[in-house]
Amino acid sequence: QVHLVQSGAELKTPGASVRLSCKASGYIFLTSGITWVRQAPGQGLEWMGWFSAFNGDIKYAPKFEGRVSLSSDTSANTAYLDLRGLTSDDTAIYYCARYENTGYYYFDYWGQGTLLTVSS
């Protein structure tokens, strides 16, 4: 079975940086991609970026260009999201999700989410 297990909740102060992780199992990591989506309290889903392990492509949503970095450790089947210059607006649940190279790029398996709280 496909599983994505994310790192635990984080509490950060404004201006800080954070690294979130997403460990995949149950499938061949290099044949799929990992996307990152966040959801602020009571709000909708916001796409942040994706890392396509099958072709090395990395794309970021324009809003996050320069502030977000996506990477992976393929030997550990783990994807990472680094977010810099945190503000209270970054308080949200951050999800990783898998997508396959099918063309439709839908997110079929999701991690449990990581709550990031940014507060002084």
Added chain:
Amino acid sequence: DIQLTQSPSSLSASVGDRVIITCRASLPINRFLNWYQQKPGKVPQVLIFGASTLQSGVPTRFSGSGSGTDFTLTIDGLQPEDFASYFCQHSHGPPNFGQGTKLEIK
């Protein structure tokens, strides 16, 4: 960026009703449109991909249609477990989500 606009943003309906949620893209996206359901406190789950293909395990009362810029998600015969939020997402280039539709019990 291609934007998605969902309507309505909220909807009240009764068990057994037929519900239609629409999603409009700011530019043509062929059939690169996916639908998700999210229940309170839970992770989103994909219902439909490629505008009309039902994800494995999703009940057949859910259906999707459309291409180009206009898409619909239809639920025929609402069940109690269907009261949730629904999001469309396009994958014609860098993805975006619609703002969501909250389906509540009347």
